[in-house]
Ligand SMILES: Nc1ncnc2c1ncn2[C@@H]1O[C@H](COP(=O)(O)OP(=O)(O)OP(=O)(O)O)[C@@H](O)[C@H]1O
């Protein structure tokens with residue numbers, strides 16, 4: 001594969017905590033790569049080093065062959081690295097289409113203080129983006145009237161306005177209901193495949209990860225312990241250990257694997273009804289009950 005993003009030996013410590021400890025991976029254009037791991041594993045720290053919010057202690061981040069590690073966020077954004085936020089960041093008092101127009105003003109290098117005199121600028125392009133995410137009908141409503149899931153969808157349109165080559169999505173579906181999560185990731189997948197955008201995302205719902213990622217990598221205490229296709233990751237013993245904590249639960253899960261229903265009971269299955277549950281917002285250090 002031709003790498004759009006090449007990360008090598010990335011490291012970051014906060015005081016005594018080695019948050020990211022030598023992370024290396026590659027991401028191709030048009031690929032959806034998930035980075036998963038328990039709370040505090042170092043996922044956001046990795047994202048923040050790639051988008052320039054944090055300077056790495058060591059390591060390299062190459063975007064289409066160009067080194068970007070340590071550059072300023074604005075410069076990295078200009079080079080084509082977009083992001084969505086864990087907490088929705090739209091302007092509630094502006095309409096849906098105005099929010100997207102603002103992003104387009106910024107992309108075209110125009111001053112935001114032109115607003116609101118420039119209220120008609122890029123409107124057609126903004127409406128096209130809204131049509132692409134299925135929100136064309138809501139264009140002239142204030143963002144404040146939208147449901148949370150729709151606001152997250154507006155954010156996707158805002159991120160696309162910058163025509164990113166790489167899109168970083170740190171928990172894009174946080175706070176959303178399961179059905180909305182799947183809908184947003186399905187839409188993301190469709191749009192980025194059409195446009196050849198590489199996506200690095202993190203997500204605590206394993207159902208969503210395994211349904212939409214092309215590849216998955218697993219971070220634990222700053223170290224990548226596995227990467228591969230979703231099915232291989234789901235069956236990886238070390239990954240199960242991280243998520244399930246105690247050997248007792250792993251054994252129980254393996255027994256469940258062999259039962260008559262053939263269900264994965266290890267909590268990493270894509271079946272929401274399986275075993276110890278599919279939402280691994282916290283490492284299940286023995287607190288979840290075996291099936
Ligand atoms: N600005 C900071 N100052 C000090 N410590 C930090 C800072 N940011 C992160 N850490 C620490 O670095 C480690 C990794 O945190 P990070 O936020 O990257 O984890 P994460 O995988 O994104 O977790 P979550 O799933 O909860 O979002 C944690 O131990 C965290 O407490």
Ligand SMILES: [Mg+2]
Pocket residue numbers: 043044045170
């Ligand atoms: Mg995080």
